[in-house]
Amino acid sequence: MLQNAARAIDMNLHLHSQTDPRRHEQDGPLVITGGQGVYVYDDTGKRYIEGMAGLWTASLGFNDARLAAAANDQFAKLANYHTFNHRSNDACIDLMDQLAMISPLAPCKIFLANSGSEANDSMIKLVWYYQAARGKPEKRRIISRNGAFHGSTVMGAVLSGLPHMHRSFGMNTDDMLYARKPHHYREALPGESEEAFADRLIQELEAMILDAGADTIAAMIAEPVMGAGGVIVPPKTYFPKLSRLLSKHDILLLSDEVVCGFGRTANWFGCQTFGFQPDMFSVAKGLSSGYLPIAAVVVSDKLYQAIADEAQRNGVFGHGFTYSGHPVTSAVAAETLRIYREMDVVSRARSLGERLQADLHEALGDHPMVGEIRTAGLVAGVELVADRASKEGFPAEARVGARVERACRAHGIILRNMGDVLALCPPFVIEPDEISTVVRALAQAVQDVRAELAR
Numbered sequence: 010m011l012q013n014a015a016r017a018i019d020m021n022l023h024l025h026s027q028t029d030p031r032r033h034e035q036d037g038p039l040v041i042t043g044g045q046g047v048y049v050y051d052d053t054g055k056r057y058i059e060g061m062a063g064l065w066t067a068s069l070g071f072n073d074a075r076l077a078a079a080a081n082d083q084f085a086k087l088a089n090y091h092t093f094n095h096r097s098n099d100a101c102i103d104l105m106d107q108l109a110m111i112s113p114l115a116p117c118k119i120f121l122a123n124s125g126s127e128a129n130d131s132m133i134k135l136v137w138y139y140q141a142a143r144g145k146p147e148k149r150r151i152i153s154r155n156g157a158f159h160g161s162t163v164m165g166a167v168l169s170g171l172p173h174m175h176r177s178f179g180m181n182t183d184d185m186l187y188a189r190k191p192h193h194y195r196e197a198l199p200g201e202s203e204e205a206f207a208d209r210l211i212q213e214l215e216a217m218i219l220d221a222g223a224d225t226i227a228a229m230i231a232e233p234v235m236g237a238g239g240v241i242v243p244p245k246t247y248f249p250k251l252s253r254l255l256s257k258h259d260i261l262l263l264s265d266e267v268v269c270g271f272g273r274t275a276n277w278f279g280c281q282t283f284g285f286q287p288d289m290f291s292v293a294k295g296l297s298s299g300y301l302p303i304a305a306v307v308v309s310d311k312l313y314q315a316i317a318d319e320a321q322r323n324g325v326f327g328h329g330f331t332y333s334g335h336p337v338t339s340a341v342a343a344e345t346l347r348i349y350r351e352m353d354v355v356s357r358a359r360s361l362g363e364r365l366q367a368d369l370h371e372a373l374g375d376h377p378m379v380g381e382i383r384t385a386g387l388v389a390g391v392e393l394v395a396d397r398a399s400k401e402g403f404p405a406e407a408r409v410g411a412r413v414e415r416a417c418r419a420h421g422i423i424l425r426n427m428g429d430v431l432a433l434c435p436p437f438v439i440e441p442d443e444i445s446t447v448v449r450a451l452a453q454a455v456q457d458v459r460a461e462l463a464r
């Protein structure tokens with residue numbers, strides 16, 4: 010199809026996810042037509058390094074042959090089956106085995122879903138089921154955090170602490186409490202150390218719990234590093250303190266590992282990097298390197314035992330999706346986990362992450378438009394500011410982050426801006442010199458926009 014005709018169809022018909030529709034009617038899509046390793050190609054043939062691994066997903070790049078073979082083989086063998094009513098299939102069993110091998114919860118049970126949102130919805134339903142099972146159905150409220158992103162289904166959006174996810178949808182947040190995000194750069198008091206800031210956050214959270222009544226609160230959900238909220242890396246002691254506080258008040262801790270899982274923070278899971286043991290955690294994205302839609306919830310034995318007893322009393326566990334444990338998505342995910350182990354993804358993320366951090370600080374550490382560089386393993390955020398000394402940001406209407414993102418594309422890299430924060434989350438198959446290429450292009454893009462603003 011002719012390039013312009015294809016774009017026109019997209020502009021006419023496609024209501025895009027997380028996009029300004031009116032702007033799309035004017036600007037149209039970036040159409041990606043091919044992928045090779047860490048590179049993607051648009052419909053004009055222009056090549057980019059995908060510095061965001063798509064949407065924090067394509068950890069193994071964009072055309073891994075083993076994943077294609079795993080999908081093809083499974084399609085040929087058994088292309089559909091389900092997991093309701095005691096049914097299983099060998100691909101899904103293989104995936105269980107692979108995932109349990111690296112799970113920080115052991116023993117555990119694994120529930121399969123199709124997206125991060127579904128996995129997080131499922132975690133909340135499991136929490137409510139568990140609290141009912143132990144005779145505490147009044148424990149229903151969920152604590153999340155301002156700036157959190159947990160998905161776009163009704164529950165995913167309610168869990169998210171981002172105003173644009175609630176605005177005009179009339180979301181019912183009656184059962185929610187939103188705590189302050191652990192972002193030292195923006196939320197600390199003048200002169201407050203990271204440690205003192207973490208202490209203050211915990212005190213604030215305890216006051217919130219006591220005010221609402223711990224006996225009304227079921228769980229807290231948290232991403233170890235807040236991704237879409239701006240790549241917020243918490244102070245070192247935040248999660249261990251948070252975890253102690255929640256167990257003191259009999260509140261479960263749920264880790265959303267949708268971005269942080271599978272090596273991203275240079276451990277298998279973000280909870281390991283930040284020193285806490287959740288009661289349950291969700292994974293998606295990297296589980297299949299984003300090649301097919303699949304997600305999972307990993308449940309601790311303590312929760313499972315209560316849930317299983319309750320389900321037996323009810324006659325059945327009344328939850329699950331048609332495509333939970335789908336053989337083809339499961340086969341691709343199982344193969345993905347095998348590849349991660351063979352390539353030692355954790356060590357690779359650690360060494361590439363060190364390179365990314367060093368390059369970012371060298372290229373942008375002293376730049377007048379860069380307020381903060383945040384990194385954890387192979388994920389980073391660069392926050393742009395109008396004034397470094399006062400930390401004052403740019404006016405939203407200047408769309409500085411979006412302009413830098415566009416300039417990045419002109420320099421052959423794709424990143425993502427969340428407001429004026431540029432996120433970097435490259436595939437693990439990126440090479441060290443390609444990381445430097447990405448960082449150089451970003452620095453050039455920031456410089457271009459600075460020159461534009463000066464004009």
Ligand SMILES: Cc1ncc(COP(=O)(O)O)c(C=O)c1O
Pocket residue numbers: 123124125126127129158159160161165232236237265266267268293294
């Ligand atoms: C931390 C986190 N949780 C949940 C989700 C939702 O995942 P999905 O879009 O697969 O429903 C996302 C998506 O970006 C995410 O970043």
